[in-house]
Amino acid sequence: MKKNFCLLSLLFSVLLLVGCGRSVTDESALKTVRQSNTITWGVEGDKKLFSLIDVRDDQVKGFDIDMAKAVTREVLGPKGKVKFILATSQSRIPLLKNGNVDAVIATMTITAEREKIIDFSHSYFNAGKTLLVPNDSKIKNVHDLNGKTVIGILGDNSVDVVKRFAPKAKVIAMQDYGQAVSALKSHQGDALTSDNGVLYGLAAENPSLKVCGGTFTKEPYGIAVNKHQRGFEAAVNRAVIKIQRSGEYNRLIKKWFGQVPGFNYRRLYYK
Known part of the structure; x- marks a missing residue:
């Protein structure tokens, strides 16, 4: 009888923790980035125009990098900080799932298969x-x-x-x-x-x-966040929409793609 009571108590505790864990998880990413005043981004380092390491100063630069900085400013304010962790096509989702990064911006196409394990923001770039x-x-x-x-x-x-x-x-x-x-x-x-x-x-x-x-x-790119991060996902979405509507998005598109021979960058403009 005592053994069964202990088992039931343990089971109840586990269920309680699971229930509470879901609630905490829903808020943790947004709470964490606000407390640290920093968003840690998973980015690539080998994609010219999007995110490429500049050998002159070892800084990663490109459209994705500028978008990450702009989103960070919108989510955390003008004093918000960014941290970049290099990822590859294979490692970007594991880095996110393991909690090494808060978000991934790395030419990642929004697909139904990926949406089973991670969530995406609104599309910020329509590739193909x-x-x-x-x-x-x-x-x-x-x-x-x-x-x-x-x-x-x-x-x-x-x-x-x-x-x-x-x-x-x-x-x-x-x-x-x-x-x-x-x-x-x-x-x-x-x-x-x-x-x-x-x-x-x-x-x-x-x-x-x-x-x-x-x-x-058609390959719409999205900013990836972990599942069950509704508050953080909503904050990122608001940031992307504001950047597009303010004209900053078009400025960044022209900055990175305006001089690329043969590339019709104007079709990417947000109207």
Whole structure:
């Protein structure tokens, strides 16, 4: 009898903690960032235009970085601080789930599969999948990839997406964009597929490569936050909307994409 009572008491305590834990979790991220006056962001370091480490000062710079700073100012005020932790396509969700970062802004497409384990803000950038090929390539669009070898990035949804459009293509996945570009240049693959903004950045760095074929998908980027962080998610959403409506968003779009050859940056303007 005593043993059963103890077990019931333990079970009740566990259930009570679970119930309370959900409530605390709902508020913890927003409360934490306000107490520390800092938002810790997971960002990439190898995406020109979006988030690339500047070797001159070891600072990460790009559109995603400026958006993170702008969102932080809106959530915490003008004295709010930012901290950046480098992530890859494979590590950005684990960093978030493990509590190493408060939010992730890293060219991450909002997908139903990802929304099962994390939440997203409103879209802050409307990208689309396209192709990067050598200048002398005869590939014109995604349908020319059947029978070809296509390079993608581990942890990026490009690998799965391209199979829908070119089911007979062979897809190989690389760890990062540096490896992917090297593989393309050394003819290990016929094309590299990823988001248009990313590939235009790579083309700007590599004159022997070009973007071709236009976009064949819609890839809305969102700021990722942990599940059950409703207060923090709402604060981030309000910040994104305010930045877009104030004109700051269009200023940042022009700053980072206005001088990219061939890229129609005006279609990204918030109207």
